[in-house]
Amino acid sequence: MSEIMNNSGVFFALLGAAFATFFAGIGSAIGVGKAGVAAAGVLSEDPSKFGKVLIFQLLPATQGIYGLLIAFLVLSYTGIIGDPATVSMEQGLLYFAACLPIAFAGLMSAIHQGKCSVAAIGTVSKKPDQMGKALILPAMVETYAILALLVSILSVFGIAKM
Amino acid sequence: MPQNDYTYAVARVRFKETQLLSDSDLYQLLSQRDVDTCIRFLHDKGWGDNSKIETVDELLKGEDNKTWKFIDEIIQEDKEILDFFKIPSDFHNLKVAIKSITRDIDAEDMFLYSGTVDPKLIYDCVNKREYERLPEHLYSIADEAMKTILQTSDGQLCDIVIDKACLNSISEIGKNADNEIIKLYCELFVASADIKIAARCAKTKKDISFINRSLAPCDTLNIDRLASCASFGFDSIIEYLSQTEYKSAVSAIETSLSAFEKWCDDYLIDILASQKWEPFTIGPIIAYIIARNNEIKAVRMILFGKINALDDDIIKKRLRKMYV
Incomplete structure (x- = not known):
């Protein structure tokens, strides 16, 4: 029983890493997918816009990368990759909690950034000279993914020092 | 859903x-x-087929076909959602088929190919009286219209029967639609047709039973009242419409029916402005089709105006707002 309790810290930390990768990744996949469909529509009419629409399609991809980054940090601090380390159950639960901001903010922000990118692709398709302004709008959604990433990173670093 | x-x-x-x-x-x-320089100008804008010399009719028909070919290409599923645009062509083809059969004339050129049913099938079914092979919206009305023309030899009565069935079908589609823009389009289509019918009936002094047979029910107009107003005269219609949501159209109706048609098209374009930027719904596609139809209508007006040597100012007054 005590052995299970000792390992449950690693389990919760791993669960947190999985959440961060899984939810942020799902959000990015949906967002990039939606933007990709719109980009394909524009390209079938005007292939010269490939460079422009690709930027919009890639915008919602960042949340998945943020989730991956947090997952790597957790895996590294808990000894799942790299040097072995001891993780108590409390620490494991804390790591799990630290992963939640990027997991859920990543999921939602990527989906909405994808929708915003679709609309921006429409704008660029109709008015290519408005590329700069159209880019700012979906980029604003990124702010909330960055805030969540910041909280998750600071939390993981803080827990590691405990 | x-x-x-x-x-x-x-x-x-x-x-x-x-x-x-x-x-x-x-x-x-x-x-x-x-007209020739107009056609050259349109070719420069991507209209028509540069590989051959086209007549005005061929050019306009070609552009209409291009629109529907494009729409068929981009909407793979649930194509019937756009049937409300195509159904009037089916009813037009039914009229052509019935009249060409009963009067024994070749009306091949008068068929429209933008409907939901192949005009040749409509002709064949009407010719052999096999109405059950027609889709639901044409099935019963084809029989009724054929009987009407055979019993009365009255082409206008036959037209009324078919036109009313068309308006009823459009109204039904609008009522069952989930999309707000489809509801709006169908309602305006039926209401504007009712107003035009009432105005024409008032001007030609038709009796109330004829007017009642012609008008189709819709939500924004009380057709019993409209019919009775039409039987009293044109001023009575204007007075009634001033109390409905079409009061802004009154001055256009007073000017002429073509001014009212312009008002309807402009009104639609204004309504569509809010639908332009809904990237996940059918709204922008419907808006595009309406805009394209208006564009073709405007070009038709200019080209035929040029052919008939109409004054540019007269044509300008009738031009619709463009969507771009």
């Missing part, structure tokens, strides 16, 4: 919107010397 996602189709429409003629393009077209 989840609605379909039209992201891909809307993205393609966005690009196509850039190729629509703007107001200034239309004024430029209007300022051309004659």
Whole structure:
């Protein structure tokens, strides 16, 4: 029983890493997918816009990368990759909690950034000279993914020092 | 019920919107010397087929076909959602088929190929009296219209029967639609047709039973009242319409029916403005089709105006707002 309790810290930390990768990744996949469909529509009419629409399609991809980054940090601090380390159950639960901001903010922000990118692709398709302004709008959604990433990173670093 | 996602189709429409003629393009077209220079101007804008010399009719028909070919390409599923645009062509083809059979004339050129049913099938079914092979919206009315023309030899009565069935079908589609823009379009289609019928009946002094047979029910007009107003006279219609949501159209109706048609098209374009930027719904696609129809209508007006040597100012007054 005590052995299970000792390992449950690693389990919760791993669960947190999985959440961060899984939810942020799902959000990015949906967002990039939606933007990709719109980009394909524009390209079938005007292939010269490939460079422009690709930027919009890639915008919602960042949340998945943020989730991956947090997952790597957790895996590294808990000894799942790299040097072995001891993780108590409390620490494991804390790591799990630290992963939640990027997991859920990543999921939602990527989906909405994808929708915003679709609309921006429409704008660029109709008015290519408005590329700069159209880019700012979906980029604003990124702010909330960055805030969540910041909280998750600071939390993981803080827990590691405990 | 989840609605379909039209992201891909809307993205393609966005690009196509850039190729629509703007107001200034239309004024430029209007300022051309004659029809030939107009057609050259339109060719430069991507209209028609540059590989051959086309007549005005061929050019306009070709552009209409291009629109529907494009729409068929971008909407793979749930194509029947756009049937409300196509159904009037089916009823037109039914009229043509019945009249060409009963009067024994060749009306091949008068068929429209933008409907939901192949005109040849309609002709064949009517000719052999096999109405059950027709789709539901034509099935019972084909029989009734044929009987009407055979019993009365009255072409106008036959037209009324078919036109009313068309309006009822459109109204039914609007009532069952989930999409707000389809509801609005269908309602305006039926209401504007009712207003035009009432105005024509008032001007030609038709009796109330004829008017009642012609008008189709809709939500924004009380057709019993409209019919009784039409039987009293044109001023009575104006007075009634001043109390409905079409009061802004009254001055256009007083001017002429073509001014009222322009009012309807402009009104639709204004309503569509809010639908332009909904990238996941069918709204921008419907808006594009309406805009394209208006564009073709405007070009038709200019080209035939040039052919008939009409004054540019007269044509200009009838030009619709462009969507771009």
